[in-house]
Amino acid sequence: MAVVDRRQQVLQAATKSFSLFGYKATTMDQVAKIANVGKGTIYTFFTNKEQLFDEILRDVTAEMKIIADREIRRDKPFFDNLHRVLDALLEFRSEHELFIKLSQEKLEFGTPQAGEGLGKIENVVLEYLEREVEYAISQGEIKNCNPKIVSVVMFRLYIVLTAELSQMQVQLDKEQIKSYFHLFLAEGLAQGSVGR
Amino acid sequence: MAVVDRRQQVLQAATKSFSLFGYKATTMDQVAKIANVGKGTIYTFFTNKEQLFDEILRDVTAEMKIIADREIRRDKPFFDNLHRVLDALLEFRSEHELFIKLSQEKLEFGTPQAGEGLGKIENVVLEYLEREVEYAISQGEIKNCNPKIVSVVMFRLYIVLTAELSQMQVQLDKEQIKSYFHLFLAEGLAQGSVGR
Amino acid sequence: MAVVDRRQQVLQAATKSFSLFGYKATTMDQVAKIANVGKGTIYTFFTNKEQLFDEILRDVTAEMKIIADREIRRDKPFFDNLHRVLDALLEFRSEHELFIKLSQEKLEFGTPQAGEGLGKIENVVLEYLEREVEYAISQGEIKNCNPKIVSVVMFRLYIVLTAELSQMQVQLDKEQIKSYFHLFLAEGLAQGSVGR
Amino acid sequence: MAVVDRRQQVLQAATKSFSLFGYKATTMDQVAKIANVGKGTIYTFFTNKEQLFDEILRDVTAEMKIIADREIRRDKPFFDNLHRVLDALLEFRSEHELFIKLSQEKLEFGTPQAGEGLGKIENVVLEYLEREVEYAISQGEIKNCNPKIVSVVMFRLYIVLTAELSQMQVQLDKEQIKSYFHLFLAEGLAQGSVGR
DNA sequence: GATGAATGAGAGTTCATTCAT
DNA sequence: TATGAATGAACTCTCATTCAT
Incomplete structure (x- = not known):
């Protein structure tokens, strides 16, 4: 060494x-x-503070991508894949959560003139999600909808459930997170909508 | 004058x-x-920069609360109320959107060790939502779930659809916003779940 | 009125x-x-804050001069006059003390470039004292010495005994002040020097 | 270096x-x-402006204390010691004078309601003087009097003679300063009081 | 004349960044 | 190459003074 x-x-x-x-x-x-x-x-x-920050974000992003890629099976249903990916990601929850949330601060932080919404880094994640959603739609697995919108919502939902809530003293374990993720994404709240 | x-x-x-x-x-x-x-x-x-910021936030919050109160009818179903409130709020969308999103920055901004999550102002909104969700659950209108979690998700969903996406060049009109709001909250994405 | x-x-x-x-x-x-x-x-x-301050100082000074003039008798010994003037001045002690001390702050406060020592106002007092001391020397009542020096010391001594000490929680009544004034100016501390 | x-x-x-x-x-x-x-x-x-100021004051104070300690001999008379200390201190007169005087401004500067009189730094000097005066009284070398008052007067006298007067264009050499110090402290002005 | 809302120069302090060692 | 002392632009906030009413 x-x-x-x-x-x-x-x-x-x-x-x-x-x-x-x-x-x-x-x-x-x-x-x-x-x-x-x-x-x-x-x-x-x-180069500077900003670049240092971006680098870290990039690292986390890359790591998450690798994890996700490892879990996705083209021959399995969308929600099945989603569950497995979530499972795997949540293994590293403590590493990621606080940090990921920060991406937001930073992004809104500068917002120099032309904020294009989420930062470049997040866009990598979003594009990834978008492709998956598009595929699921084309397979008729999920309803027809705008993949961009869905992916942004999924991203925020993940952050809310893993990071934001824990900051508000609402502690969720892995199973609960997965369950709420499914609730909002797959089923909806309305009584009488299809159960799990 | x-x-x-x-x-x-x-x-x-x-x-x-x-x-x-x-x-x-x-x-x-x-x-x-x-x-x-x-x-x-x-x-x-x-008094100072912070107070100026808070004042603006407070104003928006208060305005939103008034709008919401005006639309809610205890004798109407939850999703019905939700739609009407959304409708009314979206009238002021351009005033609120960019700004509301900012509430987040400010809060994470300090992050002095122990942030309790969203700021005081947002908490007003959240408490309001929480009460409504609790009521809806007690009426059997929505599935049994943690009202706190649901209200945070609702809050974020509103911000994503009204503010964040428009920053990402995804322009949604009022009807689309309402429709997506309903999609995630009421129905879920899964094909085969109850349609609108 | x-x-x-x-x-x-x-x-x-x-x-x-x-x-x-x-x-x-x-x-x-x-x-x-x-x-x-x-x-x-x-x-x-x-005209401005400074002038307001100076005016007040001038007023106090004028008042003190009038008081002093009223008590001084050319046919009486120096220390006799001194005692009577002190007596009269101390009547207004509470009015004067805190304030007089302030003359110092103000003076050192600005000290713009060329501090000529005590301010213009104090100089009026000092000139007055100087004349009296000169006269006393010429009458052989006090030892031969530099009148300017003696008057400055007398001025400071007055301030110390009336204002500064009371700020340090050492409260002196009129008699004590007069007695210490006499001690330092007339007799000296040395054991064996002429008593009162 | x-x-x-x-x-x-x-x-x-x-x-x-x-x-x-x-x-x-x-x-x-x-x-x-x-x-x-x-x-x-x-x-x-x-750390800040105030601390910078205090540091300078502290340095001067410490240096003066060392000088004084070096000159004081318990077996010698009070006024003898006083003279030697004065002598030594006056060696550094040019370094100290202007500055020492400033201690006053700073102290009165804040005057937040209840100034306790001279600042913390000066109090070190005053306590030092007080102990010496107390000792001299106990030895019967100087008249019975309040040591606190005497030490404050001594302190002011030193400042007046070394700093204040020179600001008023009255230049005194070492011998003159010592002589006037002795005049006021030991003998008094009154004609007929014990000569040097 | 009297007013006090409006002003802006100027204060102390912070911190990302540089560069001589 | 690694360093951290040095830097100064930029920040928030204060308050004596002005002037339209």
Whole structure:
């Protein structure tokens, strides 16, 4: 084991601090201190604070994509795949949740002139979801609807159930999350709509 | 009534700037300039930046509550009421949308260790929704579920459909918004679930 | 009795506030409020905050001069006169003390470039004292010494005994003040020097 | 040892500016400019303006205490010690004078309702003097009197003679200062009181 | 004359970023 | 290469002063 991997140290420290304190409240000094690294060192790996943030987001996104890809079986029904992916993702819930939620802060944070809605990173996720939804529609598995809209709603729903609610002292376990995810996405609330 | 109502000017300028650039990126200098008013003038009406922000949020919240109260009829079914309230709220969509979304930024903005989730203002909305959901459950109109969770999801769904999507260049008209709101909340996506 | 004398109201309010909170901490708003007068009104009587302050100082100084003049008898010994003047001045102690001390703050406060030491106002007092000391020396009543130095010391001694000490929770009554004034100026501390 | 000791530069610049312009009239921009240093640099050494000021005051105080301690001999008479301490202190007169005087401004500066008189720093000096005076009284070297009062008077006398007068264009050399110090403290002005 | 709403220069402080070592 | 001392632009907020009413 060589001298510790400074890049990793920074990445971990930044993730921790961003998750804990938010984007604005995280100072580069803090990150450096947590990473046990000189402040200047951060800038040898990352152009600036924003880029550091984006990198982290990209990493999480990539990791989630890999997880999802691993679970999806083309020959299985949409909601079946959805469940398995959710299951797998929720394994890493604690790693992702606080952080993912932050993507929002950051995005709205700058909103420099032309906010295109969710950030570039989220768009990767959304495009992924969109493709899956499109496929499910074409298979007649879900109702005919705008895939973009559905994917955004799915994304937000995931964040609400995994991150936002836990911040509001509503703790849900994996099963409950999956169940509510299914409730809103598949069944609807109306009494008399098809049960699970 | 003076030639110009400076308080209103400030309020409008601030709303515009907060919506456009976000909380942090909005400087008091900017607000003053947009409002065509001296910087100090802002401070004759509002204690500080935070209070100015809260005031705007509070106003929108109050307005929405009034609108909702006006539409709700205890003798009508839940989804019926929901539709009418949505209808009425969407009349003011352009006023509310960008702004409401901001409530989130501000809240996560500080994230001083222990954020309790959505801000105080949103909590007013949530409590309101919660009561309505509880009532609907007790009437057997919607499935048995955690009212808190449902109300948070409803709140987010409203924001996604009215504000977030339009930021992503997906323009929905009133009817579409209502329709999607109903889709997720009442029916679910699954083919074979009860149609509208 | 005409409509209240606004100038007097301002003068009194300002004196009160300056004494209580100091020069810097006294805002024109505060003075206006205490005086029950519009802020703009102050500026009809006084050019600016500084001039208002100086005016008050001048008034106190003038009053003290009148008091002193009334007590001084050319045919009486120096220390005799000194005692009587002190006696008379101490009658107004509560009015003067806090305030006089403030002269210092103000003076050091600005010290714009060229502080000439004590302010213009104090110089009036000092010149007065100087003349008296010169006279006393010429009469052989007190030791030969630099009158300027002695007068400055006398001035400070007065302030210390009447104002500064009371701020330090050392309360002295009139007799004690006179006695200490005499101790330092006339006798000295050294054991064996001539007693009172 | 760096090319330039920035902390020292700041300290010197601040001392100079505080002495010259007073506490309030000294801006951090100014200090930075004089010190030939970025404004932010000041904040790497000192928490804020107040702390910078206190630090300077503390330094002077500590230096004076050391000087005094070095000169005091318990087996020598009070006035003898006093003279030697004065002698030593006056060696550094130019360093101390302007500055010491400032301690006053700062203290009266805030005057938040209940100033307790001189600031914390001066209190160190005063307590020191008080102990010495108490000892001298117990030894029967000086008249029976309130040590607190005497020490305050001594402190002010020192400031008047070293700093205040020189600001008024009355320049005194070391011998004159000592002589006047002795005059007021030991002998008194009254003709016929014990000579030196 | 009296007013007080409006003003804006200027204050102290923060922190992402740079660069000499 | 790694560093952290140094930086200064940019921020929020204050308050003496002005001037239209």
